[in-house]
Every structure is written in C-alpha cells, then in structure tokens.
Amino acid sequence: MATAETVLHIEGLTKIYRSLFTPAGVKAVDDLNLTLRKGETYSVVGPNGSGKTTTLKILLGLIFPTAGSATIFGKAIADLSVRERIGFLPEDAYLYDCFNGEELLDFYAGLFGYSKRKRAALVEELLTLVGMQANRKVAFRECSKGMRQRIALAQALVNDPELLILDEPTSGLDPAGRHQMTLLIQELKRRGKTILLCSHFLAEVEEVCDRVGIMYRGKLVAEGSLPELAGEPEEVVVTFRGLERVAGAAATRLRERLHTAGVAVAPEAAEPDETPASSAPAGAFATLRGATGEVHLPAAHESKLWVILQAVNEAGGQIVEVSRPRPSLQAIFVRAIREVPE
Amino acid sequence: MAMLSRRARNGLGALFCLGVLLALVPVQESIYRARPELLERARSRRQHAASMIGMGPTPAVIAALGGFRSVAADLLWLKADQVWHGGSWWAMLPLLEGVVELDPSFELAWKVYGWHCAYNLNAESKTDIDRNYWLQKGIEILERAGETNPKSWEMKWELAWTYYDRSHELPRAAEAFYEASRLPGAESYVSRFYYRSYENILDHDGIMRALAYARTQHPKDTKHQFLVTRDTNYWKWAWNDPREHRRIIVKENTARYQRAVPPYLYPNDPFWDVCPVCGMPVEKGKNAVCENLSCPNYKHPIHPQTATISASP
Amino acid sequence: MTPILLRIMLVVGLALVVSVIVLTRRAWLPGIGHGLPSIWRIAKITVAEARRRRVLQAVIALVILILLSMTAFSYLSPQEQAKMVIDGGLAAITVFGILLAIFVAAFLIPNEVENRTVYAILAKPVRRSEFVLGKYLGALIVLAAMVAVMTVVLVGVLVTLDHLIKDQAGSSFNPNLAAVVLAAVMSYCSLAVLTALIVLISTVSSTTMTVIAALIIWAVGSLQSQIYVLAESNGGAAKLFLLVLYYLVPHLENFDYRFQAANFVAISVPSAIGAVIVGIGYTLVVLVVASIFFSDRQV
Numbered sequence: 001m002a003t004a005e006t007v008l009h010i011e012g013l014t015k016i017y018r019s020l021f022t023p024a025g026v027k028a029v030d031d032l033n034l035t036l037r038k039g040e041t042y043s044v045v046g047p048n049g050s051g052k053t054t055t056l057k058i059l060l061g062l063i064f065p066t067a068g069s070a071t072i073f074g075k076a077i078a079d080l081s082v083r084e085r086i087g088f089l090p091e092d093a094y095l096y097d098c099f100n101g102e103e104l105l106d107f108y109a110g111l112f113g114y115s116k117r118k119r120a121a122l123v124e125e126l127l128t129l130v131g132m133q134a135n136r137k138v139a140f141r142e143c144s145k146g147m148r149q150r151i152a153l154a155q156a157l158v159n160d161p162e163l164l165i166l167d168e169p170t171s172g173l174d175p176a177g178r179h180q181m182t183l184l185i186q187e188l189k190r191r192g193k194t195i196l197l198c199s200h201f202l203a204e205v206e207e208v209c210d211r212v213g214i215m216y217r218g219k220l221v222a223e224g225s226l227p228e229l230a231g232e233p234e235e236v237v238v239t240f241r242g243l244e245r246v247a248g249a250a251a252t253r254l255r256e257r258l259h260t261a262g263v264a265v266a267p268e269a270a271e272p273d274e275t276p277a278s279s280a281p282a283g284a285f286a287t288l289r290g291a292t293g294e295v296h297l298p299a300a301h302e303s304k305l306w307v308i309l310q311a312v313n314e315a316g317g318q319i320v321e322v323s324r325p326r327p328s329l330q331a332i333f334v335r336a337i338r339e340v341p342e
Numbered sequence: 343m344a345m346l347s348r349r350a351r352n353g354l355g356a357l358f359c360l361g362v363l364l365a366l367v368p369v370q371e372s373i374y375r376a377r378p379e380l381l382e383r384a385r386s387r388r389q390h391a392a393s394m395i396g397m398g399p400t401p402a403v404i405a406a407l408g409g410f411r412s413v414a415a416d417l418l419w420l421k422a423d424q425v426w427h428g429g430s431w432w433a434m435l436p437l438l439e440g441v442v443e444l445d446p447s448f449e450l451a452w453k454v455y456g457w458h459c460a461y462n463l464n465a466e467s468k469t470d471i472d473r474n475y476w477l478q479k480g481i482e483i484l485e486r487a488g489e490t491n492p493k494s495w496e497m498k499w500e501l502a503w504t505y506y507d508r509s510h511e512l513p514r515a516a517e518a519f520y521e522a523s524r525l526p527g528a529e530s531y532v533s534r535f536y537y538r539s540y541e542n543i544l545d546h547d548g549i550m551r552a553l554a555y556a557r558t559q560h561p562k563d564t565k566h567q568f569l570v571t572r573d574t575n576y577w578k579w580a581w582n583d584p585r586e587h588r589r590i591i592v593k594e595n596t597a598r599y600q601r602a603v604p605p606y607l608y609p610n611d612p613f614w615d616v617c618p619v620c621g622m623p624v625e626k627g628k629n630a631v632c633e634n635l636s637c638p639n640y641k642h643p644i645h646p647q648t649a650t651i652s653a654s655p
Numbered sequence: 656m657t658p659i660l661l662r663i664m665l666v667v668g669l670a671l672v673v674s675v676i677v678l679t680r681r682a683w684l685p686g687i688g689h690g691l692p693s694i695w696r697i698a699k700i701t702v703a704e705a706r707r708r709r710v711l712q713a714v715i716a717l718v719i720l721i722l723l724s725m726t727a728f729s730y731l732s733p734q735e736q737a738k739m740v741i742d743g744g745l746a747a748i749t750v751f752g753i754l755l756a757i758f759v760a761a762f763l764i765p766n767e768v769e770n771r772t773v774y775a776i777l778a779k780p781v782r783r784s785e786f787v788l789g790k791y792l793g794a795l796i797v798l799a800a801m802v803a804v805m806t807v808v809l810v811g812v813l814v815t816l817d818h819l820i821k822d823q824a825g826s827s828f829n830p831n832l833a834a835v836v837l838a839a840v841m842s843y844c845s846l847a848v849l850t851a852l853i854v855l856i857s858t859v860s861s862t863t864m865t866v867i868a869a870l871i872i873w874a875v876g877s878l879q880s881q882i883y884v885l886a887e888s889n890g891g892a893a894k895l896f897l898l899v900l901y902y903l904v905p906h907l908e909n910f911d912y913r914f915q916a917a918n919f920v921a922i923s924v925p926s927a928i929g930a931v932i933v934g935i936g937y938t939l940v941v942l943v944v945a946s947i948f949f950s951d952r953q954v
C-alpha cells in the first residue's frame with residue numbers, strides 16, 4: 001500500500017510479449033508487486049530473462065504494461081513531471097558516441113530547461129563527482145568501459161533526481177571499476193537518494209542494498225532485507241584444524257566417534273569453496289579437507305555439539321571456530337530459484 | 343496538465359489530419375489552375391506515348407522515367423548535336439522529337455526541329471512530293487510548338503517565317519506574324535513583317551491595315567516608328583505609280599529567285615530589259631547598265647533584247 | 656471538382672482543424688514552454704551528429720565537383736549552355752538532395768532505437784512527439800545547409816560563365832538567377848515534405864524498408880499529375896486506387912520549377928505560395944501521425 005513515504009509502488013504489473021509466432025505470448029513480467037520507500041536502496045536480482053530490465057523499461061515509459069499499474073511519487077508513470085525527479089542509468093551506457101563527456105552532459109542538462117550558466121556549473125560538478133574532469137574532452141567512443149559508465153551515471157544525476165534507477169551499473173567493469181562504482185552508489189545513498197538497482201553482481205548488492213527482490217521468470221519469488229531473506233541460521237558449524245597430526249588409530253577413532261554420533265563424513269570436496277550443501281548428504285555431516293575439517297550440525301542435531309567437540313579434542317585436533325553462519329545472497333538466490341515450481 | 347487517453351489522442355489526431363487534408367484539396371486545385379502545364383503535359387504525354395518508344399540513349403530514358411525530363415531532353419539534345427555534326431540528318435528526327443516531347447518549353451529545340459524539316463530535309467529531297475512533305479512536316483512541327491508554348495512569341499515567329507520564307511504562304515505568314523506580335527515580349531520587327539507579308543502579295547488593304555497596326559506597337563521605339571512611318575508614306579504614293587509598283591515586284595522576286603525572271607519580263611516590257619550576259623532584269627533607261635555584281639557585264643551598258651528565259655517562281 | 660464542393664471542403668477542413676486545436680488546448684498549451692526548448696535541443700544535437708558524419712561531407716564534395724564540371728559545355732551556344740548548366744545543376748541538387756534526405760532522415764530514429772540512445776532521452780521529461788519533431792527539425796536544418804551550399808556553388812558557376820561569355824563579343828548568357836534560386840528553394844521544400852514522410856515511415860519500419868519506401872514515394876510524388884490524368888480516364892476500383900494514391904502521396908511536382916528556370920519562363924508566385932501551403936499542411940499531417948505512431952511504439 002502506498003503511503004506518503006512511498007516513492008515507487010507497483011501493483012499487479014504484467015507484461016506479455018505477443019507475436020505472430022507466439023500468439024499466446026511470453027510473460028516477461030508476471031503480476032509484480034513492489035514498493036520502494038524514500039531513502040531506500042532496493043536491488044532487483046535475477047538471472048537473464050527474469051524480467052528485471054522489462055520492469056525498468058515499463059517504469060520509464062519505454063514499453064507499456066499489459067496489466068497492472070505503477071506509480072512514482074504518487075503519479076502515474078505516463079506523467080511527464082515524474083521524469084523531472086528520476087534519473088536513469090541504462091545498461092551498457094547507450095549514449096551518443098561522437099560527443100565527449102562535457103557535450104553529452106550539457107545536452108542532457110539542457111533537456112531539463114536549465115540556463116547556460118547552470119548547465120556549466122552542473123557539468124563541472126558532475127564531472128568532478130564521477131572523476132572525469134581530466135577526460136572531459138575525450139570522445140565517448142574512445143572512452144574505456146569504466147569512463148563510459150561514469151559519464152552515464154553523471155547524466156543520470158544531471159537533474160539531482162530523488163529516485164535513481166540503475167540498470168547493471170557495474171556490468172562489464174573490472175574489479176577496480178566495480179569498486180569505484182560501488183563507492184559512488186554508496187555516496188549517493190548517503191546523500192539520501194532512493195535507488196532502484198538491477199544487478200548480477202551479488203557481492204556489490206550485498207554491500208549497498210537495504211532490500212533485495214529476487215525475480216525469476218517474471219515473478220518476484222523472494223523479497224526482503226538480507227537478514228530477512230537469510231532467515232534464522234540453519235546450522236552450527238564447527239571448524240577445526242591440525243588433522244595432519246591425526247593419523248592411524250587416532251584418525252580411525254575420530255571417524256568412528258563421528259559415525260557413532262550420527263555425523264556422516266562427506267567425500268573430500270574437489271574445490272575449496274564448493275558449497276557443502278550442494279554435494280553433502282542431508283543431516284549432520286563432516287568434511288575433511290587436508291589439515292582442516294568442518295562439522296555441520298543442522299538444528300535437529302545441535303545436541304551433538306558437545307560430543308563432536310570432545311571427539312575432535314581427543315583425536316588431537318584444534319577447534320578453530322564454532323559459528324552459526326547466515327547464507328550468502330548467492331545461496332539465497334539459488335535456493336529461491338530452486339524452490340520455484342517448474 | 344490534462345492528459346488525453348490513447349484512444350482520444352488517436353481519434354483527435356485522425357480528425358486533425360483529415361481536416362488538414364480536406365483543406366488542402368482546394369489549394370492543390372488552385373495550383374493546377376495556376377500551372378496548367380502540369381496536367382497538360384501529362385495529358386499530351388498519353389497521346390504521344392508512341393513517340394516515346396523509339397527514344398535515344400538509355401541514360402535519357404532512365405532520366406525521363408526518374409522524372410528528370412529536362413535532363414533527359416538535354417542528353418538527347420547533345421546526342422542530336424553529335425549526330426548533326428556527323429552528317430546523319432535523318433537520324434536527328436527521333437532525337438529531336440524526344441527532346442521536344444520531354445521538354446516542351448525548350449524553344450530552341452522546336453526551332454531547330456521545324457527548321458531542319460522545312461529547310462534541310464526539304465532541300466535534300468529528290469522529288470517534289472518529298473520536298474513538299476518535309477516542308478509541311480516542318481510547318482506542322484512549328485504549329486505544335488506554338489500550341490505547346492502559347493505564350494511564346496518566338497514559336498509563332500518561327501512558324502510565320504517558315505510560311506513567309508519557305509512555303510511562301512504569305513496570307514498565313516501575315517496572320518502568324520500578327521499573332522506573334524501580340525504576344526508579350528515580341529520584338530518590333532515582328533509587326534513590321536506583318537505588313538511585309540502583304541507587300542509581297544500586293545494586298546493594298548492588307549498593307550495599310552497592317553501598317554496602321556504596326557504603328558500602334560512599340561510607341562517608344564523610335565526606330566520602329568520611323569520605319570513604319572517611312573513605309574506608310576511610301577505605300578501611300580507608290581501604290582499609284584506603276585513603275586514603282588513593278589520595280590518592287592522585280593526587286594523582291596529577283597532577290598529571292600536570283601536568275602528567275604518574272605513572267606511579265608517578256609518582249610516589249612515597257613520598263614525592263616534583260617542583261618544579255620547574266621539574264622538579270624535591268625531597268626530601261628538611257629544609260630541602263632547591268633547591276634549584277636557577279637556579271638562580267640557589270641556596269642556596262644546593255645541593249646534591249648527579247649527575253650527567252652521563262653520564269654518559274 | 657466543382658467550386659462549391661471545393662469551398663465546402665476548405666470550410667469543413669478548417670473547421671475540423673480549429674475545433675481539434677481548441678478541444679485539445681489543455682493538453683498541449685501548458686507543455687509549449689518546456690516543449691519548444693526540448694525540440695530545439697534535440698534538433699541541435701541531430702545537426703551536430705550529422706556534421707560529424709563523413710558520408711554527408713563526401714556527398715557534398717561530389718555534388719560540388721559535378722556542378723563545377725557543368726562548365727564543360729563551352730562548345731555549345733550561350734543559350735544552350737545556360738539551359739544545360741541550369742538543368743543539370745538543379746537536377747543534381749534535386750537528386751543529391753533526395754539522397755541526402757534519405758541518408759539523414761532514414762537513420763534518424765531507427766539508429767536511436769537500435770543503439771538505444773533513445774533510452775537516456777526518453778527517460779528525461781521529453782515527450783515522444785517532441786523527440787520526433789526535434790529530430791525532424793534537425794534533419795531540416797542539415798538539408799537546408801546542404802542545399803544552400805549546392806545552390807551557392809551553382810549560382811557561382813552561372814555568374815562565372817556569364818562573365819566569361821560576356822567577354823566574348825556578341826554573346827549573351829544572362830542566366831535568370833532569381834528563378835534558379837527560387838527553383839532550388841522549392842526543391843528544398845519538396846525535400847522537407849519527403850523528409851517528414853521518411854521520418855514517419857522510420858518510426859514503424861526498418862531502415863532498409865524506409866529507404867525503399869522513400870524512393871518509391873519520391874517517384875510516385877513526381878508523377879502525381881499523371882496519376883490524376885489516369886484516374887480521370889479510369890473507373891471502378893482502378894480509379895479508387897489511383898485517387899487514394901493521389902490524395903495520400905505528396906504532390907512533389909508542385910515544387911518543380913526547373914523547367915521555368917532553365918527555359919527563362921516566368922514563375923507564377925501564387926502557385927509557388929500555394930505549393931508551400933500544401934507542403935506545410937501535408938508535413939503537419941505526417942508529423943502528427945509520426946508522433947502518434949512513435950508514442951505507441953515500444954522501444
């Protein structure tokens with residue numbers, strides 16, 4: 001429900017692409033409901049073809065919905081006055097490539113009816129903000145990907161918008177570029193902008209976003225803040241080391257103690273960061289990787305914690321950590337997609 | 343700001359467009375009235391479609407189809423010029439027909455086309471029938487030129503001159519000179535040729551009427567007014583002087599026919615003798631001498647003798 | 656058509672136009688203050704973009720060379736030479752004007768949509784109709800500059816030849832410069848109408864189809880009097896088809912004054928004014944339809 005603090009409100013938004021060859025249509029967005037409050041940074045994540053860009057294009061009036069509605073600042077999206085208060089960073093920085101950054105920003109500022117003096121001041125300010133003062137005269141086609149994204153972000157900020165819509169802002173950037181872009185977004189967040197962000201880079205999303213929405217096949221399958229999405233920690237993890245000293249009878253005893261306690265020893269993981277949940281058996285299990293090991297105790301098996309600690313200690317291992325980890329956004333993402341019925 | 347629904351916007355837009363298109367129809371009709379050549383060209387092209395088929399070089403055809411008729415006409419004109427210098431007079435005909443068809447206001451092309459038939463091909467012809475045919479063809483072409491360019495005095499002049507100089511249909515020449523002189527831009531000599539035509543057939547009423555008309559033309563042209571006044575005064579007294587009368591006729595006919603002698607220059611002509619050497623008429627008199635520059639007897643006295651040459655005007 | 660019918664059409668047409676304008680005034684009037692500057696800005700950037708395109712510069716250079724080569728007719732009489740130079744020069748301006756109109760206009764909107772540069776613009780407070788009008792105005796300015804350059808070169812060639820020939824005793828060239836310039840201006844007006852149509856077609860089809868359609872429309876528009884005459888002599892479905900073609904396709908022949916300029920015939924000023932009025936009216940209709948189509952297009 002929309003309130004005075006609501007910046008964006010989407011209700012029942014549906015977009016079906018119909019063509020001669022697909023008369024039934026392809027549902028790009030399916031009954032989407034979403035609300036964005038003032039000052040919030042909301043990220044929409046999803047695999048390719050999940051409807052993220054389609055949703056953004058509907059909000060900007062580039063395409064038209066089949067059903068449902070959306071309001072920005074309480075006004076219909078077709079209202080032109082709404083665009084005075086929003087800024088849009090398109091994916092892949094689609095700008096005129098025969099002009100330089102200064103000319104582009106001057107042009108886009110001119111579309112808001114600013115005077116020449118104001119435009120000049122704005123251009124200066126924005127080039128400084130995105131760090132492009134030295135390259136202001138470089139033609140857009142000659143700019144690197146990072147430079148282009150920065151100019152594109154600058155044109156999105158030309159009217160000091162209240163709502164920023166960023167489509168894949170870090171797409172195609174090297175790690176340094178992604179870091180710089182993330183810092184910029186954090187700066188904008190600090191200045192009180194409401195940001196709607198679409199991204200594939202979950203690490204950056206985790207860094208900047210207050211709330212995340214996961215889209216899959218046009219539907220919003222999960223939504224909430226990261227702690228909400230992660231939920232209660234599902235297991236206790238005991239991490240230990242020093243197994244190089246555990247050999248022979250001691251190693252056998254450790255395995256027997258674990259087995260007696262009902263903890264299965266999973267096959268050794270091929271990759272260090274392979275998610276145990278994806279390859280390990282259900283229930284309590286242990287993984288041994290070289291000199292270190294982990295024991296995962298789901299909630300139902302938490303009572304075995306003391307037994308496990310004793311077994312490791314008696315075997316000569318050293319307990320490094322006992323923790324209750326929350327799942328990463330990537331894990332949440334994969335889980336959410338898996339739960340969607342085919 | 344009030345926003346229109348899509349349906350309302352489309353409907354009102356359609357009404358607006360319909361209104362503008364309706365209002366433009368009478369404006370377009372007024373353009374056709376002010377520029378009748380647009381439709382007349384299209385109508386005449388349908389009638390003369392057959393003549394387009396045997397047209398000249400391919401670029402001209404393509405240019406014509408592309409709507410660049412005047413460029414196509416120019417290309418054909420250049421080809422005609424090339425053919426003329428190559429000596430293929432007969433091959434010029436379809437080219438010139440194409441030129442005037444494509445660019446009907448190309449007056450020079452009409453003039454050359456008409457002149458070529460009435461003069462060159464007429465002269466080249468071996469038989470009287472053919473000669474007459476080409477002369478009539480030239481006249482027909484020049485008549486078409488006048489119809490296609492009704493405001494052009496030069497087209498009428500060409501037709502009139504052909505009647506006057508080539509086919510010697512002097513009444514028609516007079517009429518054509520008169521029509522040409524009435525068109526805007528006509529030179530003063532056109533109205534003078536109006537009465538010259540009557541002079542050559544000695545139509546007194548015609549001469550005086552034409553002189554009176556010529557006087558009303560070009561009132562500020564002092565040379566023209568002088569000539570008309572002189573000729574008016576001349577004909578007022580010359581008509582009643584038989585010697586002067588005959589002198590004019592002899593002079594005109596001699597100038598035109600060179601050795602041809604008028605039929606009345608037979609024996610016992612009271613006013614004329616014939617030079618025994620060159621056969622040119624010489625005025626009778628005490629010191630009558632041959633006035634023909636190319637005659638060996640030039641400026642030598644002649645003796646009256648019986649003329650045996652029969653004239654063929 | 657009878658005069659009374661024509662008058663009725665004029666009155667009804669104007670009444671429809673005025674009533675639509677008045678009925679919709681609340682929709683368009685408030686937006687004018689912001690809309691006109693936006694249209695101008697988009698036009699300026701279109702011009703700036705076109706200036707940097709090498710292909711347009713190459714075409715202009717080629718036309719200038721062709722116009723200068725018109726001096727090669729020196730073996731003809733002055734009158735023939737004058738006709739050849741004026742005919743050829745105006746034809747070059749027309750042909751290359753059409754090519755330039757296609758180069759400039761056919762790629763205007765499709766390129767923006769394909770390259771997605773339209774996203775950043777439409778995300779700003781710019782109406783789609785303002786975008787279309789801005790692009791059209793930009794194309795007009797580019798074409799005006801190019802036609803002006805070609806006309807200046809043609810006039811220069813004529814003046815130079817006039818001086819050269821006058822130096823020869825007993826010759827006269829006397830090109831009718833005013834008629835030549837007017838013919839060039841009218842040629843530009845026909846390009847303006849054609850450009851509007853190209854913009855309309857480009858809002859709904861691909862670049863290739865736009866180019867083909869533009870060439871067909873130009874060919875049909877140059878033969879409207881033929882179509883009118885054919886419609887007179889036909890009946891039934893053929894007549895209906897021909898009349899629809901006659902009323903829908905622009906009358907580009909109205910702007911053809913090349914005959915008059917080359918043959919030193921007086922140009923009828925009322926017909927020229929009438930042609931401009933028809934051109935403006937038709938262009939207005941086309942741009943309204945283009946704006947409607949583009950407003951409904953999903954980019």
